[in-house]
Amino acid sequence: MQITQQMPTHTQDQPVTWLKSETSARSWCVAINTPSPLALDTEFMRRNTYYPELALVQLSVQGHTALLDPLATHPGPILKALALDPQRICIMHSPGEDLETLREVLPQGPAHLFDTQLAAAFSGLGYGLGYQTLVAKLTGIDLPKDQTRSNWLQRPLSIAQKNYAAQDVQYLETIFDALKSIMTNRGFLEWFEEDCRYVCRRSQITPDPQPQTRFRSASNWPKEAVVLLRRLLKWRDQTARRINRPRPWLLPDELMAELATQPPVSMAELHRMSRSVRFLHNEVLDSLHSLLSMPINEQERSATEPVPKPLDNQGKSALKSMQKKVAGIADDLGLPPAMLGSRRLLDTLLRQHCWPSEVDSTWRRAQLEQPLLNLLP
Incomplete structure (x- = not known):
């Protein structure tokens, strides 16, 4: 040009x-x-x-x-x-x-x-x-x-x-x-x-109320562990904002997974598990201990969405068909396929079988919604 x-x-x-x-x-x-x-x-x-x-x-x-x-x-x-x-x-x-x-x-x-x-x-x-x-x-x-x-x-x-x-x-x-x-x-x-x-x-979006759904390694965890994971992820984000430190500095993903799947039974055990984390001390550690000590009630269980499981063969085949359809529409429009329909959008469509509410784009929806829904298994 x-x-x-x-x-x-x-x-x-x-x-x-x-x-x-x-x-x-x-x-x-x-x-x-x-x-x-x-x-x-x-x-x-x-x-x-x-x-x-x-x-x-x-x-x-x-x-x-x-x-x-x-x-x-x-x-x-x-x-x-x-x-x-x-x-x-x-x-x-x-x-x-x-x-x-x-x-x-x-x-x-x-x-x-x-x-x-x-x-x-x-x-x-x-x-x-x-x-x-x-x-x-x-x-x-x-x-x-x-x-x-x-x-x-x-x-x-x-x-x-x-x-x-x-x-x-x-x-x-x-x-x-x-x-x-x-x-x-x-x-x-x-x-x-x-x-x-x-x-x-x-840029105004508030923290994700279901952050555990992005923690794909937890797709096969027991429900109680997923509930604890959600609780920990939300606590980490809120505390990181409050003390103005990077989230991994406060609670690395590896430790968070360990705490969710094998929660400590005492403050001493929590201290042992987290002793290498610099910002887990004093009132921050106390707050984490209180969080882990809270019993899981039915309301919290039902409010926690499951972590999506990996796509099976039928899902993978449908995803490929959707990607091919997006590429064809994008080519007709003269736009980049990734701009028209991201992998995340296709993945959400495939799992929810409806247009995701967070994708507030009228022109994309007009171009993609029906052609892609027609390809769902």
Whole structure:
């Protein structure tokens, strides 16, 4: 697809404003007082915490680029003023983790999201493309990747870090018009906008009430063990959020399986089983012991869904037929099969024999529901 010559480009030679106070952020926001699209990105660190630590916010409007330091000033006022403007499109690339990081400020996401990774798939450029790959496809420019895993919480940031961060939003502006034009010509703009709204809703999703169903190794466990597994998984997630530590640091999967299938009969035994886990101590260990000591009642048993068993030969055959059907429909539409119907969607359809309520996509449902239901055994 030869479109690079028709596209203007932004370069790192453009001036970049460093925002480290509420006053400077407000002044920059006033200076670009236009409903033009906002290019938005973040840098964050997630080394030893449950929640990502916001380290930098990158913004660009009509080539006016700013780097906001959230360690010096809260990003809330400027992000709410720009990203929640109902007249403004917010351009981001694969923003799932960015929206999670910004959940406190933008709990429902921007007013109008434009996800360039999704747009690339709807444009026929490829599924799940990284930012640098997409920019290279559309502009012929190879952006550096060397700062991806640098320490974004350090201060001062290096010149290389600032240039890398600025380019993350400068080229979002560059590719936006081209992607929108291609999708419009292909007739996918409405579907794309629906998927972008879903991306924002997905960032608000509450913890899974049935997390044990993803623990496939437990499909043959006794019911009591599955109930305990669900209880442990929910406790781990709630406690990890509360103490802000990664879930595996609190309760590794191997230990959780052991506790669910062979629950300790005393605090001393629990202490012995968990002595190698650094964050299981004091009140956290007491809480876990109380959780395991609670008797299982009938209400909890009936509320715990079974862990799906592996597909039998008939199920595997049906899954292959469904995948072939999805591939055929996707080919007719000119879309990637994985984008149209994920393996998880097909697996859920196969087990539930109905369209999953969590897949809130009217265009996918219209394309897939009846053809796939016709293939169920």
